[in-house]
Amino acid sequence: MNWIKNVNIFILSTLGAFLAVGCISHANSSPPTDSIATDSAASGIDSIIATTAIIEEPDSMQREMYIIDGLIALISEPALHLTNASLPPAGSGDTLNATLYHDNGNPVEMTYTLFEDGGAAAGIGNMYFFEDYPIVSELAYGDTHIYNVLRRDGSYFSFNRSGQGHFRLINVPEGAEDAKMGHLIREAADLLQLYPRNKIRFNVPAVILKGDLQLLTVADVPMFEAADSTLPPILMIPEKSVLGFMGANMQQVVTDGKKWIWYEVMYNGVRGWINGHPAFVQERTDEVF
Numbered sequence: 001m002n003w004i005k006n007v008n009i010f011i012l013s014t015l016g017a018f019l020a021v022g023c024i025s026h027a028n029s030s031p032p033t034d035s036i037a038t039d040s041a042a043s044g045i046d047s048i049i050a051t052t053a054i055i056e057e058p059d060s061m062q063r064e065m066y067i068i069d070g071l072i073a074l075i076s077e078p079a080l081h082l083t084n085a086s087l088p089p090a091g092s093g094d095t096l097n098a099t100l101y102h103d104n105g106n107p108v109e110m111t112y113t114l115f116e117d118g119g120a121a122a123g124i125g126n127m128y129f130f131e132d133y134p135i136v137s138e139l140a141y142g143d144t145h146i147y148n149v150l151r152r153d154g155s156y157f158s159f160n161r162s163g164q165g166h167f168r169l170i171n172v173p174e175g176a177e178d179a180k181m182g183h184l185i186r187e188a189a190d191l192l193q194l195y196p197r198n199k200i201r202f203n204v205p206a207v208i209l210k211g212d213l214q215l216l217t218v219a220d221v222p223m224f225e226a227a228d229s230t231l232p233p234i235l236m237i238p239e240k241s242v243l244g245f246m247g248a249n250m251q252q253v254v255t256d257g258k259k260w261i262w263y264e265v266m267y268n269g270v271r272g273w274i275n276g277h278p279a280f281v282q283e284r285t286d287e288v289f
Contacts, residue, residue, distance in 0.1 A: 061157070061167075061169050062166070062167060065147075065159050065161075065167035065169075066167070068130075068133060068136060068147065068149065069161070071128070071130050071133070072128055072136070072138075075101070075108060075109050075128070077101055077109070080101040080102060080103055080109075081101070081102050081103070081104070081105075082099055082100065082101050082102070083099070083100045083102065083195055083199065083200070084097070084098070084099050084100075085097075085098045085099075085100070085194035085195060086098070087194070089119060093115065093118070093119020093120065094113070094115065094119060094120055094121035095113070095121075096112065096113045096115075097112070097113050098110060098111065098112040098113070098194055099111050099112075100192075100194075100195055100200065102200060105199055105200055105201050106129075106200075106201050106203075107129040107192065107201070107202070107203065108128065108129060109126065109128050109129075110126070110127040110128075110129075110191060110192075111124050111125070111126050111127075112124070112125050112126075112127070112191055113125075114139075123140075125137070125138070125139055126138040126139075127187075127188060127191065129203055131152065132151065132152050133149055133151060133152070134150055134151075134152055134203050134204070134205050135148075135149070135150040135184055135185070135188045135204070136148070136149050136150075137149075137184055137187065137188075143162055143163050144160055144161070144162045145160060145162075146158065146159075146160045146170070147159050147160065147161075148180065148184050150181060150184055150185070150205060150207070152205065154181075154205060154207040154208070156177055156180060156181040157169065157170075157172070158170040158172060158180070175212070176212075178209055178210045178211075178212035178213070179212040179213040179214075181207060181209065182209050182211075182212065182213030182245045183213055183283070185204060185205070185207060185209070185247065185248065186213065186245055186248060186263075188204050189204050189248035189250060189261060190248075190261070190276070192204065192250070193250065193252065193260070193261045197250070202250050204248065204250065206247070207247070209245065209246050209247055210244075211243075211244025211245060211246050211265070211266040212244065213244065213245040213283070214242055214243070214244065214245075214283075214284040215242070215243040215244075215263070215265065215281045215282065215283055215284060216240065216241070216242055216243070216281065216282055216283075216284040217237055217238070217239050217240060217241045217243065217280060217281050218239060218240075218278075218279070218280065218281065218282055219239050219279060219280050220236055220237065220238055220239055221236070221255070221274050221275060221280040221281060222235075222236055222237070222255070222275075223235050223236070223237055223265070223267065223270070223272040223273065223274050224272055224273045224274070225272055225273070226273060227249045227251055227262040227264075227273045228273075229253050229254070229255070234270070234272055235267075235270065235272075237267055237274065241267060242284065243265040243266065243267050243274075243281065244265060244266035244267075245263065245264075245265060246263075246264040246265055246266055246271065247263075247264045248261055248262065248263055248264070248276065249261060249262035249263075249264065249273070253275050254275075255275040255277070255280070258275065258277040258279050258280070259277070260275050260276045260277035260278075261276055262274070262275070262276065263275075263276035263281065265281075
């Protein structure tokens with residue numbers, strides 16, 4: 001697919017360098033429907049399964065990987081509506097640009113800017129949304145493509161493919177699945193918030209997380225018992241505190257003029273809701289302490 005660019009970079013959290021809500025442009029679309037699979041994908045899935053049935057693979061995961069790859073190949077961008085969005089940076093970094101392809105308001109494919117250290121744009125990431133695989137993230141490093149997959153049942157796996165070779169399951173270290181799943185859900189929720197809820201049907205699964213994905217506050221941020229800023233805060237989380245990410249609510253909240261979606265977090269054994277704007281909280285990495 002010629003819309004995938006090779007990326008040989010260390011990837012930062014996609015929206016971490018952007019501290020202001022940008023301009024969003026919209027393409028016309030019909031009201032959302034219940035299904036998130038494209039008509040072409042739905043009609044082609046039987047042929048994909050039939051094809052994989054004749055491929056001698058020792059592992060059922062290989063069959064599943066071929067199905068996902070086939071669903072991606074079936075996407076016909078010209079047949080879909082598209083909506084562009086952008087987030088201009090607050091500092092010296094480049095602008096985040098995103099394009100969402102959707103079928104009558106149901107997300108199908110998203111392309112978005114990737115960044116290297118310092119906030120310079122350095123490639124394109126891809127994300128797909130299917131009925132049985134609500135979030136599939138794809139990144140390219142040279143000739144190798146890495147896929148991170150969240151199934152409809154809330155389970156997660158990751159695999160890669162080099163060139164036209166076979167798919168290879170990536171071993172997830174013991175105890176790391178929750179953090180990887182949390183990262184994928186957070187990234188999808190952050191990107192999907194760029195698009196209007198009255199136009200786009202969101203499908204970020206409600207997955208029960210343990211909070212293994214660590215976030216770090218970069219400013220004092222109030223915590224609320226529920227995702228409702230009219231309630232009094234239950235506590236003020238101080239700057240440089242470590243939080244566990246428990247999920248995201250696609251409803252938006254404004255704190256000190258900064259608009260973002262709600263994050264559910266765990267802090268010192270207390271579970272609550274905060275504004276997830278990167279001016280308040282970022283994913284804990286080697287660069288953010």
